[in-house]
Amino acid sequence: MNLKLLADIAKALLLARWKQSLVAAVGVTFSITMFIALLGFMNGLNSLLDGLILNRTAHVRLFNEVKPNPNQPINLAEAFKGGHNFIQSVKSSGSRVELYNSGAIMRAVQADPRVLGFSPKINAPVLYNAGTIDINGAVSGIDVEKESKFYFFDNYVTSGKSLDLKNISNSIILGKGVADKLLAEIGDVVQVTTSQGERLPLKVVGYFQSGIADFDKVQSYASIATVQKLLGKPNNYVTDLQIKLKDLAQAPAVGKEYAQRFQCDAEDIQTANSQFETGSSVRSLISYAVGIVLLIVAGFGIYNILNMMIYDKMDTIAILKATGFSGSDVRKIFIGIALTIGILGGLTGLAFGLLISFGIDQIPFNTAALPTVKTYPVDYNPKFYVIGIVFSLITTYAAGFFPARKASKVDPVVIIRGK
Amino acid sequence: MAKTVLQSININKYFSDPVRVQVLREVNLAIDQGEFVAVTGKSGCGKSTLLYILSTMDTDYEGELRIDDVVMRGKTEGELALVRNEKIGFVFQFHYLLNEFSVLKNVMLPGLKLRKHSAEEVEHKAMERLKTLGLEKLALKMANQLSGGEKQRVAIARALINDPIIIMGDEPTGNLDKKNGDLVFDIFKQLCEESNQTLLIVTHDQGFADNTHRIIEMEDGRILKH
Numbered sequence: 243m244n245l246k247l248l249a250d251i252a253k254a255l256l257l258a259r260w261k262q263s264l265v266a267a268v269g270v271t272f273s274i275t276m277f278i279a280l281l282g283f284m285n286g287l288n289s290l291l292d293g294l295i296l297n298r299t300a301h302v303r304l305f306n307e308v309k310p311n312p313n314q315p316i317n318l319a320e321a322f323k324g325g326h327n328f329i330q331s332v333k334s335s336g337s338r339v340e341l342y343n344s345g346a347i348m349r350a351v352q353a354d355p356r357v358l359g360f361s362p363k364i365n366a367p368v369l370y371n372a373g374t375i376d377i378n379g380a381v382s383g384i385d386v387e388k389e390s391k392f393y394f395f396d397n398y399v400t401s402g403k404s405l406d407l408k409n410i411s412n413s414i415i416l417g418k419g420v421a422d423k424l425l426a427e428i429g430d431v432v433q434v435t436t437s438q439g440e441r442l443p444l445k446v447v448g449y450f451q452s453g454i455a456d457f458d459k460v461q462s463y464a465s466i467a468t469v470q471k472l473l474g475k476p477n478n479y480v481t482d483l484q485i486k487l488k489d490l491a492q493a494p495a496v497g498k499e500y501a502q503r504f505q506c507d508a509e510d511i512q513t514a515n516s517q518f519e520t521g522s523s524v525r526s527l528i529s530y531a532v533g534i535v536l537l538i539v540a541g542f543g544i545y546n547i548l549n550m551m552i553y554d555k556m557d558t559i560a561i562l563k564a565t566g567f568s569g570s571d572v573r574k575i576f577i578g579i580a581l582t583i584g585i586l587g588g589l590t591g592l593a594f595g596l597l598i599s600f601g602i603d604q605i606p607f608n609t610a611a612l613p614t615v616k617t618y619p620v621d622y623n624p625k626f627y628v629i630g631i632v633f634s635l636i637t638t639y640a641a642g643f644f645p646a647r648k649a650s651k652v653d654p655v656v657i658i659r660g661k
Numbered sequence: 662m663a664k665t666v667l668q669s670i671n672i673n674k675y676f677s678d679p680v681r682v683q684v685l686r687e688v689n690l691a692i693d694q695g696e697f698v699a700v701t702g703k704s705g706c707g708k709s710t711l712l713y714i715l716s717t718m719d720t721d722y723e724g725e726l727r728i729d730d731v732v733m734r735g736k737t738e739g740e741l742a743l744v745r746n747e748k749i750g751f752v753f754q755f756h757y758l759l760n761e762f763s764v765l766k767n768v769m770l771p772g773l774k775l776r777k778h779s780a781e782e783v784e785h786k787a788m789e790r791l792k793t794l795g796l797e798k799l800a801l802k803m804a805n806q807l808s809g810g811e812k813q814r815v816a817i818a819r820a821l822i823n824d825p826i827i828i829m830g831d832e833p834t835g836n837l838d839k840k841n842g843d844l845v846f847d848i849f850k851q852l853c854e855e856s857n858q859t860l861l862i863v864t865h866d867q868g869f870a871d872n873t874h875r876i877i878e879m880e881d882g883r884i885l886k887h
């Protein structure tokens with residue numbers, strides 16, 4: 243119960259100087275508030291921007307690249323095995339861009355415990371026919387439910403219902419840019435021609451807006467069955483498998499493994515989008531730096547006020563020591579004062595930070611690129627709040643440490659003599 | 662023969678600021694249980710310096726100090742704090758109460774620190790002490806609302822809270838008028854007679870000294886007679 247007594251004394255000293263203590267606590271409150279608001283906002287923006295890419299990018303994508311066959315016949319011939327064979331005018335063998343044996347691959351991927359899920363896809367280059375002009379584009383055949391579940395397809399369908407792709411046969415969801423060029427309304431029928439010359443009328447059931455305008459000017463979506471029909475392919479024809487993993491960091495390893503195992507090409511998200519993480523981490527770094535600088539400033543405030551308090555309370559310290567309190571008791575009292583300022587200031591800071599976050603969350607933020615976002619994004623990750631309070635405790639402890647040590651070293655004889 | 666509670670053997674003390682001077686020379690003294698001792702001497706002869714050493718607050722000396730038959734040399738700062746807390750009651754010239762606390766709390770603090778008794782018992786004891794000194798009405802006042810004489814009596818109550826083996830005072834009446842000074846002296850006298858309390862009091866007041874059991878006279882850092 244010694245600590246309770248020391249806490250009592252700390253409280254009395256704190257209250258005796260409550261105005262200065264309040265100023266110090268307000269300093270901490272201010273910096274923690276800024277820290278929380280800044281980090282919440284920055285990270286909200288980060289995940290929004292990352293989401294633009296991450297949401298729609300497979301962690302591992304399996305496909306067959308159009309490329310020359312590495313096993314040219316001459317290498318297999320017994321007679322030329324020993325030599326280095328130069329072959330000229332090799333052509334890519336792009337005849338089959340489909341994934342071989344896609345059914346088996348899907349079953350194997352589904353069984354892999356590292357995999358969260360996957361969505362099959364067919365990419366088909368097409369021409370949209372509008373009167374006399376043809377517009378270059380691409381139609382992706384997707385499994386709407388899986389695509390929505392793993393790649394948030396739903397969020398980007400701005401008019402119409404995404405599920406109509408599945409429920410209405412021969413239907414298409416047009417990119418907003420494509421629709422504008424074709425002057426196609428929902429319910430209209432558009433003509434689509436494949437590179438092989440097959441032509442199919444498709445009913446428009448919705449618009450799609452990804453946030454990347456160039457993308458929306460060429461891309462449309464249809465169901466897998468529709469695209470298979472368009473291309474005249476059997477119903478096991480799939481060109482891409484977009485796999486989402488439980489842990490994004492494993493993507494390169496899993497990609498390599500799958501490429502080996504399924505004899506196809508695999509691209510992982512880190513290779514495909516190596517730049518996006520850089521922006522995020524720089525933004526986080528800036529917010530942390532600003533927050534810490536603010537805290538250090540607040541720390542100096544506490545340091546000053548404790549120093550003042552110690553000069554002010556020399557007599558008190560001397561009398562405590564003369565009546566049997568040790569140096570370490572005195573140190574604990576002053577550390578206790580510092581930590582009390584830190585905890586109270588920090589907790590109020592967290593509360594204000596949360597309030598400001600709510601405020602930012604209410605500010606309208608409309609942009610054509612992000613149809614689903616209506617207000618500024620804020621990240622309420624509890625991690626920031628934990629870091630905030632830990633930081634405030636660390637800075638106030640550090641700020642209190644030296645004054646407290648000075649107080650613990652006060653020689654009562656010097657003070658009593660000095661009277 | 663009564664038990665010796667405080668003993669100093671060949672204590673020397675030097676100050677080296679700005680030049681090395683010796684302020685205590687071969688101080689030998691022994692104080693027995695129940696004695697009321699006054700220390701007198703000219704200003705600057707080293708009375709306060711001696712008292713700070715005897716009360717363990719000053720550890721920078723040569724020679725040996727025994728309190729309650731325990732050698733003080735070699736004890737840590739924390740252990741010495743405990744000795745002061747448990748065995749020594751100190752009364753200063755300039756009252757030295759904690760202004761942040763009530764009178765009662767001031768008296769209780771050393772007792773709460775010692776933790777020999779529960780907080781309720783300490784409070785009860787503190788009230789008893791205040792009562793015997795006629796201060797019970799002031800118990801809940803803040804320390805800075807008291808007069809000088811009242812403060813000094815509260816300081817005595819505080820010195821008594823842990824039933825110390827010795828009470829030391831450095832001119833406890835030096836800052837008080839005649840009436841209050843006499844009051845404080847009467848309290849000391851009463852403590853000595855009724856509770857067999859040992860007291861060691863530095864004073865300039867010859868009248869005060871003459872009424873104690875024994876006078877230790879100092880000159881130039883030496884003890885002239887005891």
Ligand SMILES: Nc1ncnc2c1ncn2[C@@H]1O[C@H](COP(=O)(O)OP(=O)(O)OP(=O)(O)O)[C@@H](O)[C@H]1O
Nearest residue numbers: 676677678679684703704705706707708709710711
């Ligand atoms: N910190 C110090 N540094 C150097 N010399 C000191 C120091 N403190 C005290 N002295 C000297 O030591 C001597 C003894 O001082 P001390 O305070 O013990 O005297 P005193 O007998 O209590 O005097 P008074 O009756 O005036 O209180 C004095 O000459 C004083 O100047």
Ligand SMILES: [Mg+2]
Nearest residue numbers: 708709710831
């Ligand atoms: Mg003196």
